[in-house]
Amino acid sequence: MKTFDYVRPATVREAVAAASAPDAAYLAAGTNLLDLMKGGVTRPSRLVDISHLPGLDRIEDLADGGVRIGALVRNADLARNRAFARRYPAVAEALLSGASAQLRNAATVGGNLLQRTRCAYFYDVASACNKREPGSGCDARGGENRLHAIIGWSESCIATHPSDFCVPLVALDAVVEIEGRAGRREIPLEIFHRLPGDAPERETMLDPGEMIVAVRLPAEAVRFAGHARYLKIRERTSYAFAVVSAAAALRVEDGTIAQARLALGGVAMKPWRARAAELILAGARADAAVFGRAAEAALAEAKPSGDNGFKIELARRTVARALALAAAGTPERVPALPASPFASVSGDVIHA
Amino acid sequence: MQEAFLAHDGLQCGFCTPGQIMSAIGLIQEAQAGDDPERVREGMSGNLCRCGAYQGITAAVLEARKALDAASRRQVA
Numbered sequence: 177m178k179t180f181d182y183v184r185p186a187t188v189r190e191a192v193a194a195a196s197a198p199d200a201a202y203l204a205a206g207t208n209l210l211d212l213m214k215g216g217v218t219r220p221s222r223l224v225d226i227s228h229l230p231g232l233d234r235i236e237d238l239a240d241g242g243v244r245i246g247a248l249v250r251n252a253d254l255a256r257n258r259a260f261a262r263r264y265p266a267v268a269e270a271l272l273s274g275a276s277a278q279l280r281n282a283a284t285v286g287g288n289l290l291q292r293t294r295c296a297y298f299y300d301v302a303s304a305c306n307k308r309e310p311g312s313g314c315d316a317r318g319g320e321n322r323l324h325a326i327i328g329w330s331e332s333c334i335a336t337h338p339s340d341f342c343v344p345l346v347a348l349d350a351v352v353e354i355e356g357r358a359g360r361r362e363i364p365l366e367i368f369h370r371l372p373g374d375a376p377e378r379e380t381m382l383d384p385g386e387m388i389v390a391v392r393l394p395a396e397a398v399r400f401a402g403h404a405r406y407l408k409i410r411e412r413t414s415y416a417f418a419v420v421s422a423a424a425a426l427r428v429e430d431g432t433i434a435q436a437r438l439a440l441g442g443v444a445m446k447p448w449r450a451r452a453a454e455l456i457l458a459g460a461r462a463d464a465a466v467f468g469r470a471a472e473a474a475l476a477e478a479k480p481s482g483d484n485g486f487k488i489e490l491a492r493r494t495v496a497r498a499l500a501l502a503a504a505g506t507p508e509r510v511p512a513l514p515a516s517p518f519a520s521v522s523g524d525v526i527h528a
Numbered sequence: 529m530q531e532a533f534l535a536h537d538g539l540q541c542g543f544c545t546p547g548q549i550m551s552a553i554g555l556i557q558e559a560q561a562g563d564d565p566e567r568v569r570e571g572m573s574g575n576l577c578r579c580g581a582y583q584g585i586t587a588a589v590l591e592a593r594k595a596l597d598a599a600s601r602r603q604v605a
Contacts, residue, residue: 256560276574277551414573512566 177213181222188229188355188389195224196357196385202226204248205282207275208291216301217308218292232389235260241395244353247286247388251341252277254285255510264393265506266344266404266423273408273515274340276415286388289342289352289368290380293335293445294417296320306332307376321482323419326491327475328444333376334481335445337369340515342447344406344423347439348397356386365391369446379445400425400437404506407498408441408515409490418442420491421515422498426462433457433466438474438499443491450474453495462503464496471495529553532588532595540579548575552589556596563590 185191195202201220203209204227212218226232232248235257243263245254251271254260261268275283297303297315304313316324316334324334342365350365363381370378382388408421421441427434436457438450453470460466471492478488497517511519529549532538539545551572561567568589569582577585 256558277554277571278574414570512564513570 177216178219178221180213180220182225183222184225184228186229188232188387191224191226191229192355192357192385192387194222195387197222198384200224200385202286202290202387204284204287205250207279207283208287212292212299215299217299226387238392238395241398243393245285245391245393247284247390249285250281251275251283251285251288252280255280261510263398263401264344264348264404265401265510266406266425266502267341267348267393269510269514270340270344270406270408270421270423272510273406273421285341285391288339289365289388289391291337291339292379294338295324295335298335307335307372307379310375310377317482319482322484322486323442324481324484325445326443326478326480326484326487327440327448328371328446328477329481330372330374330376332374333372333445335372335376336442337444337446338417338442339447340406340408340418340421340441342369343421343439343441344404344425345391345393346447346449347423347425347437348400349394349437350397351392351394352388353390353392354382354386355389356383360389362392365447366449372445376445397425399427399435402506403428403502405498405501406515407494407501407517409494409517413513413516413518420487420494422491422495424495424498424502426457426499426502428462428503431461433460433462433503436470436499438470438495440474440491440495443478443487450495452476457499462499464500467496467499467503468492470499529588529592529596532592533585536584536588536591537581538584538588539577539581544575544577544579548572548577548585551575552585552592555589556593561589561593563593565590 183194199221203223203225232246234246236244255268255271298305303315325336346365403426406423409419410416418441423439425437436454438453440448453474456470513519555571561571
């Protein structure tokens with residue numbers, strides 16, 4: 177492993193200054209970064225350890241009814257926060273469906289947004305990868321690619337963003353608070369991650385040295401709390417990344433959908449908001465027919481990037497089923513198998 | 529917890545056992561799983577057992593939880 181400097185700043189300002197050096201990287205829990213460094217996939221020359229910075233581990237209720245989640249809040253602490261889980265149940269369910277208990281106890285909010293793709297060719301330094309080594313090519317094209325992107329991919333990169341947490345966040349209009357040398361700014365999560373285009377090495381809108389300090393959810397997101405679910409299809413029941421996933425949130429009045437929010441995971445290099453589908457759902461009766469039309473619209477732009485055509489139909493069915501689950505109502509408690517298609521709620525069998 | 533693992537054959541080679549036991553105690557302290565075997569399995573899914581002693585592990589965790597009253601649950605912390 178390459179040798180590197182280790183810096184432990186005392187303030188956000190110091191952290192930003194330290195991380196503005198070339199090849200610097202922020203270290204929080206390190207659940208992704210340390211693996212990448214050990215494998216030689218990323219080779220930072222300086223680690224800026226922000227895990228001891230004060231004030232970034234709080235979940236704060238805002239005066240306007242929204243919530244502000246500090247960048248260092250642990251996944252498990254957020255998901256198990258009763259007030260948070262009651263108001264943003266799909267976010268809690270997504271968090272609990274991710275990784276393992278050990279990883280959820282360590283991994284942070286900011287790190288989740290900045291985690292790297294799980295594309296095997298990105299991790300294998302003997303393979304060509306435009307993301308790891310710009311201009312080297314993409315061995316995933318024509319390789320083992322049944323789990324790769326079906327939306328927003330390019331000839332240079334077909335990887336996906338692996339986050340569960342980001343999927344309901346983007347559906348609920350989360351905003352990312354960022355601190356940089358020029359001060360504080362914020363970016364809607366929906367445009368925070370970049371599609372690969374011809375520069376897959378640029379994954380977010382962050383400038384060098386910029387640091388995520390918090391994620392905010394607006395007050396309006398709470399209005400979906402009664403009908404909000406996350407559904408995640410995995411190759412094993414637990415401790416696996418999504419093949420495809422969907423976050424669905426509805427505001428239902430007398431059986432009619434007043435407002436809908438929908439986003440997909442595992443389909444693109446960013447959490448994918450499905451606005452066309454939301455428009456189809458708004459004003460419609462909550463039934464299987466409209467869920468099917470919404471699913472069609474959500475995947476209208478999809479095309480296979482390899483041996484993954486099945487993911488398009490799988491994603492349609494996942495969307496329709498997530499919408500049906502949301503329409504049925506948020507369960508009192510997150511199911512024993514969070515976000516799983518095998519989960520049963522109150523003993524009922526679930527069919528889309 | 530160790531006794532429950534022995535009683536329920538929650539191990540064969542024993543390589544994963546220290547980690548299983550640490551996770552099991554953490555699981556009981558977090559008090560999210562209750563007596564639901566599905567929640568115990570999900571909560572323990574970050575620990576792999578190549579011998580496949582999962583049924584015994586789940587049974588051991590459920591029994592240990594019952595056996596440990598609130599006071600001794602705190603004591604194992």
